[in-house]
Amino acid sequence: MKNLEKYKERLLGEKKKIEDEIKDLRVYDMGSSDEDRHGEEKADEIEEFMNASGEIAPLEARLEDIKIALDKMSEGTYGLCEKCHKEIDEKVLEVDPESRLCQVCKSAE
Numbered sequence: 156m157k158n159l160e161k162y163k164e165r166l167l168g169e170k171k172k173i174e175d176e177i178k179d180l181r182v183y184d185m186g187s188s189d190e191d192r193h194g195e196e197k198a199d200e201i202e203e204f205m206n207a208s209g210e211i212a213p214l215e216a217r218l219e220d221i222k223i224a225l226d227k228m229s230e231g232t233y234g235l236c237e238k239c240h241k242e243i244d245e246k247v248l249e250v251d252p253e254s255r256l257c258q259v260c261k262s263a264e
């Protein structure tokens with residue numbers, strides 16, 4: 156893909172921004188525990204999702220999509236729809252570089 160570097164830069168920028176936002180939100184949201192969260196503990200993670208303010212969950216979901224997109228870049232599968240495996244339209248990636256589905260599959264959801 157010709158614009159890969161451009162999208163990568165945008166994704167990395169977004170990732171940083173969202174991580175900072177989450178960090179800020181968590182300062183206000185922080186309850187009794189302030190332990191670092193690690194990806195492995197799924198059950199805890201879900202629980203924290205429920206406890207977290209409504210603002211954090213969508214940010215984390217987005218962050219997850221961005222990480223997946225960056226992983227795909229290193230695997231060379233970035234820009235392909237997860238459902239139909241066709242190339243995602245550049246117009247979609249332009250708006251949403253972490254997009255995992257093409258326009259057709261997205262609107263079918």
Ligand SMILES: [Zn+2]
Pocket residue numbers: 236237238239240241256257258259260261
């Ligand atoms: Zn598709």
